[in-house]
Amino acid sequence: MGExxxxxxxxxxxxxxxxxxSLVLGPGDDCAIERVAPGNELVFSVDTLVEGGHFPAGYNxxxxxWRSLAVAASDLAAMGAQPxxxxxxxxxxxxxxxxxxxxxxxxxxASRAFGLELAGGDTTRGPLTLTLQVHGxxxxxGAILRSGAAEDDYVCVSGTLGEAGAAxxxxxxxxxxxxxxxxxxxxxxxxxxxxxxxxxxxxxxAAIDISDGLLADLGHILEASGVGAQLDPRxxxxxxxxxRLKGEEEALRLALEAGDDYELCVAVPRGxxxxxxDTVRTQLTIIGKVVSGSGITGIEAAPVAGGYDHFGSK
Amino acid sequence: MGExxxxxxxxxxxxxxxxxxSLVLGPGDDCAIERVAPGNELVFSVDTLVEGGHFPAGYNxxxxxWRSLAVAASDLAAMGAQPxxxxxxxxxxxxxxxxxxxxxxxxxxASRAFGLELAGGDTTRGPLTLTLQVHGxxxxxGAILRSGAAEDDYVCVSGTLGEAGAAxxxxxxxxxxxxxxxxxxxxxxxxxxxxxxxxxxxxxxAAIDISDGLLADLGHILEASGVGAQLDPRxxxxxxxxxRLKGEEEALRLALEAGDDYELCVAVPRGxxxxxxDTVRTQLTIIGKVVSGSGITGIEAAPVAGGYDHFGSK
Numbered sequence: 001m002g003e004x005x006x007x008x009x010x011x012x013x014x015x016x017x018x019x020x021x022s023l024v025l026g027p028g029d030d031c032a033i034e035r036v037a038p039g040n041e042l043v044f045s046v047d048t049l050v051e052g053g054h055f056p057a058g059y060n061x062x063x064x065x066w067r068s069l070a071v072a073a074s075d076l077a078a079m080g081a082q083p084x085x086x087x088x089x090x091x092x093x094x095x096x097x098x099x100x101x102x103x104x105x106x107x108x109x110a111s112r113a114f115g116l117e118l119a120g121g122d123t124t125r126g127p128l129t130l131t132l133q134v135h136g137x138x139x140x141x142g143a144i145l146r147s148g149a150a151e152d153d154y155v156c157v158s159g160t161l162g163e164a165g166a167a168x169x170x171x172x173x174x175x176x177x178x179x180x181x182x183x184x185x186x187x188x189x190x191x192x193x194x195x196x197x198x199x200x201x202x203x204x205x206a207a208i209d210i211s212d213g214l215l216a217d218l219g220h221i222l223e224a225s226g227v228g229a230q231l232d233p234r235x236x237x238x239x240x241x242x243x244r245l246k247g248e249e250e251a252l253r254l255a256l257e258a259g260d261d262y263e264l265c266v267a268v269p270r271g272x273x274x275x276x277x278d279t280v281r282t283q284l285t286i287i288g289k290v291v292s293g294s295g296i297t298g299i300e301a302a303p304v305a306g307g308y309d310h311f312g313s314k
Numbered sequence: 315m316g317e318x319x320x321x322x323x324x325x326x327x328x329x330x331x332x333x334x335x336s337l338v339l340g341p342g343d344d345c346a347i348e349r350v351a352p353g354n355e356l357v358f359s360v361d362t363l364v365e366g367g368h369f370p371a372g373y374n375x376x377x378x379x380w381r382s383l384a385v386a387a388s389d390l391a392a393m394g395a396q397p398x399x400x401x402x403x404x405x406x407x408x409x410x411x412x413x414x415x416x417x418x419x420x421x422x423x424a425s426r427a428f429g430l431e432l433a434g435g436d437t438t439r440g441p442l443t444l445t446l447q448v449h450g451x452x453x454x455x456g457a458i459l460r461s462g463a464a465e466d467d468y469v470c471v472s473g474t475l476g477e478a479g480a481a482x483x484x485x486x487x488x489x490x491x492x493x494x495x496x497x498x499x500x501x502x503x504x505x506x507x508x509x510x511x512x513x514x515x516x517x518x519x520a521a522i523d524i525s526d527g528l529l530a531d532l533g534h535i536l537e538a539s540g541v542g543a544q545l546d547p548r549x550x551x552x553x554x555x556x557x558r559l560k561g562e563e564e565a566l567r568l569a570l571e572a573g574d575d576y577e578l579c580v581a582v583p584r585g586x587x588x589x590x591x592d593t594v595r596t597q598l599t600i601i602g603k604v605v606s607g608s609g610i611t612g613i614e615a616a617p618v619a620g621g622y623d624h625f626g627s628k
Contacts (some may be wrong), residue, residue, distance in 0.1 A: 019375060025459070028460075029538070030359060030392040030394045030523060031357045031358055031389050031450070033356065033357050033393075033457055034358070041348065042347065042348040042349075043345045043347050044346055045344060045345040045404050046445075046447065047436050048405055048438045048445070050405055050438050050439065053440055054438070075344040076345065078344040079347075087358070087447060089360050089361075091362055091364055117359075120315075120359065120360060122361050122445070124362045124363075125367055126365075126366070126369065126441065126443060127441040129405055129443050131360075131362070131403040131498070136345070138347070142341070143347055145339070146342075172514060224342070246573070
């Protein structure tokens, strides 16, 4: 069996598994073909992960498969988009059957979990690098942009923050404790807030996913919206596992500055907050409000990007 | 100026330069947004180029900028799609202003020439690797697939073949001759057959772009269509420059087996051939016909992929 056949064997089950009616033609021709529903717009984002930068050398390929699609899908969540399909450009040093089996297993689980069908891709030889482009749909004009935050909106975040950042200290743990295991899970298997993003469509005034850290990513909303934010550090949803592992102060610092949690940071107008369904409101914590001006006040820490020396590729 | 600002400075002119009405939101948010015209389908393809594999180490960045988009756009040509926009995932060892200036210049020229607007991307640090995804549109059901070739169709190719393959011997030439310059131009600055592809929509029964070599790529059409082909080697449009440089026999071998020319190989039903506009027909050479069975007859050479040891990533 040639290398091409080998790779096709592992990835072909990912094509067609979600049976998205909108994917007219999947992998195998010069292009894939997608039908966007009438009245909808296509929403798409591309993310690259480089070995030794975005994930450690020798990283578990099953985790990598899940994580690479989760990271990309998180951008769809931030726009409030319904997931449709994705492409995978995979550069590999060698076509190892074992690596491919585990990688495709993790990718396949994520593909089903997120409703993203494999539409096409390219496989090349070289240093391990993955580029995934995800496609989603929104009703025309319905995408949640970074630029819509306005004075007096609530600043909210979903879930708890800082766990993926804390996990970096335990990646090599041989027998991790329960708390260590909990934060490692957040690093290895982040879950993009796709349902929450869709539920916030038409209600949130701005959104971003937290990949570089709360302060850095909220900063992108504020800059795009031409406003500032007043935060209450006591309101930031710190992870209790991280607080036990690292202490309260470091847990707050990680919640503010560490990346890779893939929660959402959203601005919600006060009027819209009251009309949020309970199932949505309970997923969000109000951590402050949008104010006139620029930048973030109420917090001492300086925004710092994640540990990887990238080019600010958010 | 930070590295992010630096990169943004070079690429921001590429966003919006073609003013595609269908690109609702370009780079800068979590996702880009595209409106597909009613009655049309989205057509997309992703291609990765790795330094040392798809292009030589230290390759001229202006050529690389043009070539990376041309290679990707060629897949749109093969589907008969109207180009719309593209994303660029660029992994760079360092953010060198000089490299970025030349790369973005080549990319910008290609972007304007092909009508492909920059919609978004990701820039990361690592070994030089480029992944481009191109988006186009076709009327619903109008894409030219690989699978439509039928018995008695003409097998045709556009332009002349073998020049990009021959160019590999002259990449380091200090003062190339006129013929050497001509073949180098084909390697450095391929021109995807976008207009021809669109003109063949509804007329060609199958199409592919020639990236891996005529025999290999025609083989993909035959396999997808469940047919064979009878070729006349004397009809293959060999490059006269290559014939002068390499002799007739080697020129034919390169025309059959070398890749990177980015011409189109198409199957055209005999009835449709007569109704092709003259401007289209003159761009094509009939090199044989589709027959029942499988594989290619009439040619001695065995299909060989290009010089790069990839994973058959066509």
